[in-house]
Amino acid sequence: MAFQILLNFFIAITWVLITASFTPSTFVIGYIIGLLLLVLTRRFYNERLYFGQLWSCLKLTLIFFKELILSNISVAMLVLKPKLELQPMIFAMPTVLEEDWQITLLASLITLTPGTIVIHVSDDQRTLYVHAIDVDDVEEAINSIKQTFEKAILEVSRT
């Protein structure tokens, strides 16, 4: 990904030098030409095109904001209800993620989303121990986390 971005910058700078007009708009045009060239030559790279990766980052961010707002509304309902109806539970959640940064990201996302906080990551990094504030169905909570965040993180790191 970093290589492709650098290459794109290099093409843009070459375009600026070729046209000999040193303005930001020339650089933008050169960058767009670089994008087209990258698309044309995509079969020579081992990774997928970097704007695909950027797009999945953006999707992850949007999912995250949606879940953040939903989680806050659910916490607010829980806290402001006259009668406290809690059923906290600490459950183990297996994860397929392997890299350190993926697990850190997943843990942060889980902590900021509906009714769950990561308490402990097991030593072999295969299991996250999650505290849920109100669990009706643990399986359902695990599945929803897997469906949204784990899938999105895997999508970002797919090469």
Add this chain to the structure above:
Amino acid sequence: MTLIANIIIALFILVGVFFTVVTVVGVLRLPDVYTRAHAASKSATLGVLGILIGVFLHFWWIKGHFSIQLLLGSVFLFITSPVGGHLMSRAAYMSGVKPTELTVGDDLQEAIGEQKSREED
């Protein structure tokens, strides 16, 4: 135009203040460390974020000053606040703070018990 801008700014700040109040009520009402960590780490993040965005928009639209520090502040808040919530509840768990009576299940206790018995062998 200024009216619409002011309404949007006021909305952001009101939402921020509302969630900050929810945080306070949650910390007071909820029964144990872990459930309080929920209220503190989630609602406080969104509350402060709402206020920061409101202030940012006010300075941008009304005063004509684009303050990048406020945006950076909200990004830093997003990175650090879940880690803070995680570390506090983990430290509480590891030093043996019991979860509330209401808790239905505790997988972590079993896992730690297993690890201890393995280390003793």
